[in-house]
Structures are given as C-alpha cells and as structure tokens.
Amino acid sequence: MADESTLFNDTAVYKTLLESTKAIPWKIDWATMKFAYIGPQIEALLGWNADSWVSVEDWAMRIHPEDREYVVNFCVSQSQSGVDHEADYRALTKDNGYVWIRDVVHVVRNGSGEVEALIGFMFDITERKKTEEKLLSLQKELEVLSFKDGLTNIANRRRFDSSFELEWERATTERQPLSMLFVDVDFFKQYNDLYGHAQGDQCLVDIAQTLSLALDGPRDLVARYGGEEFVVLLPAADAEVARKVAERCQRLLQKKAIVHALSPHGRRVTVSIGAGTVVPDGQTERAGFIKAVDEQLYVAKNNGRDRTEHVQLQA
Numbered sequence: 135m136a137d138e139s140t141l142f143n144d145t146a147v148y149k150t151l152l153e154s155t156k157a158i159p160w161k162i163d164w165a166t167m168k169f170a171y172i173g174p175q176i177e178a179l180l181g182w183n184a185d186s187w188v189s190v191e192d193w194a195m196r197i198h199p200e201d202r203e204y205v206v207n208f209c210v211s212q213s214q215s216g217v218d219h220e221a222d223y224r225a226l227t228k229d230n231g232y233v234w235i236r237d238v239v240h241v242v243r244n245g246s247g248e249v250e251a252l253i254g255f256m257f258d259i260t261e262r263k264k265t266e267e268k269l270l271s272l273q274k275e276l277e278v279l280s281f282k283d284g285l286t287n288i289a290n291r292r293r294f295d296s297s298f299e300l301e302w303e304r305a306t307t308e309r310q311p312l313s314m315l316f317v318d319v320d321f322f323k324q325y326n327d328l329y330g331h332a333q334g335d336q337c338l339v340d341i342a343q344t345l346s347l348a349l350d351g352p353r354d355l356v357a358r359y360g361g362e363e364f365v366v367l368l369p370a371a372d373a374e375v376a377r378k379v380a381e382r383c384q385r386l387l388q389k390k391a392i393v394h395a396l397s398p399h400g401r402r403v404t405v406s407i408g409a410g411t412v413v414p415d416g417q418t419e420r421a422g423f424i425k426a427v428d429e430q431l432y433v434a435k436n437n438g439r440d441r442t443e444h445v446q447l448q449a
Contacts, residue, residue: 158256162190164213164249169193179258181228198224198232209239216241216249222259234263285335286342289357294365297355298420301369306414313376314423315366316408316431317345317383320439322362324396325403337392337403338362344390348382373411373446380407380442404440406431412447423447 158179160172172187186192194206201223212219218240224232239254281293289297298314305312319325319341326334338358345356345364355367366383368376383405392403408431412423430443437443 156258160187160254160256162252164251167191170251176256179233179256180225196226198226200224209237213239213241213249213252216243222263225256233258234260283342283358286339286358288342288346289355291357291359294355294357294359294367297353297357297367301353301367302414302420305369305412306416309413309415310370311372311411311413312423313368313371313373313379313409313411314427315368315376315380315383315442316359316427317364317366317405318407318431318435319362320399320404320406320435321394321397325394328394328396340390340392341387341403341405344386345383347386348379350379354379371411373444376409376411377442377444380409380444383407384440384442399440406434406439407442408432408434409442409444410447411444418447 156175158173158175161170162168163170167190169187169189169192172184174184176187177183180196182196194202197205205221205223209219209221220236220238222234222236225235226232236257236259237254238257239252241249242251242253244250281289281296283290301312304310319338322334322337325337329337342356342358342364345366349356349366351368351371353367353369354371357365357367359365366379368379371379384407387403387405388400390403393401394403395401397404408427408429410423410427410430412418414420414423426445426447430445434441434443
C-alpha cells in the first residue's frame with residue numbers, strides 16, 4: 135500500500151481520482167503553512183481559482199467573519215495536538231456570497247511522530263444546512279404552538295403549568311408574593327345552547343383578548359385553563375395588585391358588553407373570579423395554593439357570580 139505522504143503526488147491517476155469527486159481535496163505543508171495542493175473544483179464552488187490558495191492565511195480570510203475566529207482556533211489547536219477533526223463554517227465566495235463548508239482534516243505525521251502535513255476534503259453542505267435551518271424553524275414554531283391555545287391564541291394549560299412552576303421557585307427564593315386568578319365564564323352552557331358553538335368559540339376568543347388587556351406586569355400571563363375557564367398568573371403581585379387586576383378584568387368585560395340574553399347580570403357575559411396571593415416559604419405546597427384559589431372561584435359562583443373572592447395564604 136502506498137505511503138500516506140504520497141497520496142497527493144501529482145500523478146495522472148491521483149489527479150483523475152481527486153478531481154472527479156464533488157469533495158474538494160487539499161494538502162497543507164505543516165512547516166511552511168502553505169498549500170501543497172487544492173482541487174480545481176474549488177473555483178466552481180467559491181469562485182477563487184486554485185492558484186490563489188497559497189497559504190493558510192488565504193483559507194482563514196475566506197471564512198465568514200462570524201465563524202473565522204472559532205474555526206481557525208479550533209483547527210489550529212486540533213492540528214497542533216495531532217488530532218483528526220472536522221469543522222463546519224461559511225466560506226466566502228469571490229462575489230461576496232457564502233457557501234456552507236464541512237472541512238474534514240487528517241493529520242499526517244512523519245516517522246518521528248511529528249506533524250508533517252494536513253490533508254483533507256472540503257464538502258459543500260449548503261443544502262444540508264438549509265434543511266437543518268428549516269427543520270429548526272419548524273421546531274421552534276411547533277414549540278410556540280405547543281404552548282399556545284389553538285382557539286384563543288393565548289397561552290395554554292401547558293404553558294401555564296411551566297410558567298407557574300418557574301415563578302413559584304422564583305417567589306420562594308426571592309421571598310416575593312405570587313398571585314393568581316381563576317376566571318370562569320358565567321352561564322356559558324346556556325350561551326352555547328342559545329347562540330351555538332361557533333359564537334361560543336368567538337365569545338371565548340373575545341374574553342381571552344379582554345383579559346390580556348388587564349395585565350401590566352412584565353411576566354404576567356393569561357392562559358386558557360380548560361373549557362370556559364382561564365387563569366391569570368401575577369408574579370411579584372401582592373393581594374392589592376391581584377384585587378386591582380381582577381377589578382380591571384371585570385370592568386373591561388363590562389365595557390366589552392358581550393350580549394347574553396339568558397344572563398341575569400345585565401343580559402351580558404360576565405365572569406366569576408377566584409383570586410389568591412401567597413409568599414411561598416419552601417413549606418407551602420403549589421397544589422395547595424392552586425386548590426385554595428380554585429375554592430375561591432366556587433365561592434364567587436355560589437355567592438351569585440359576576441364577582442371576585444380573594445384568599446391570602448399565610449406563609
């Protein structure tokens with residue numbers, strides 16, 4: 135078998151083999167840091183002719199500025215250590231565009247074990263990168279959709295559960311209050327029976343948008359909890375703030391004046407709200423707080439609806 139150092143000898147056989155592939159072969163002499171060879175395919179890919187690839191400086195300067203420092207440092211350190219490696223980067227074209235390249239590098243040593251040369255292949259992975267970017271974009275869209283209620287376009291139960299867990303931990307650590315509102319649409323079954331499910335869906339959309347307008351904290355969140363029930367998470371909000379937000383929700387819905395002919399409260403859509411505030415101390419249970427707020431919702435419903443009941447848990 136031929137010695138590795140003769141791999142890129144300028145023979146007709148090797149030239150035919152190397153220059154007939156889509157991959158672009160190259161060789162760099164370690165002592166001089168100059169190109170001993172680079173396949174002519176490089177010109178078709180990047181526009182730079184093979185003769186213009188003189189030293190590693192030419193290679194480095196033809197890497198996209200955003201990728202250059204990391205790729206150069208990585209490849210140099212790996213080569214100095216005698217480690218085969220590969221790197222993905224954007225190579226600049228002669229007309230100021232760029233192509234995604236995967237450089238696969240093999241370190242050649244002499245009989246004494248010292249680095250003698252680098253040989254490798256450049257592969258055009260632009261289409262692969264475009265596919266990866268599309269998949270990543272789709273994944274992000276799916277992640278967004280997985281936290282969004284399909285009907286109302288606000289956060290869903292999953293998003294609330296995730297946010298509530300994070301805010302509970304933060305409130306516990308920082309000894310800050312945490313408030314929450316459970317909001318239930320009054321007489322919604324009767325609304326659906328009277329106006330139909332399509333209008334019922336629109337009613338929920340209108341309520342979701344209205345509740346969203348009542349928020350003003352940077353981390354406040356309104357989510358659809360299920361059916362005609364919504365939840366409002368109010369991080370760093372004490373009992374007074376929670377009451378004001380609940381009042382704002384009621385006031386905005388009253389102003390919205392969604393007609394509900396079967397409602398005893400002004401023949402309009404109203405909501406009942408259970409509110410709660412706690413300063414978690416590490417002993418308070420999240421489930422217990424949720425249960426306490428939910429119980430206030432039922433108190434509000436049992437006391438005539440279209441009202442807010444609040445509980446403040448002692449930490």
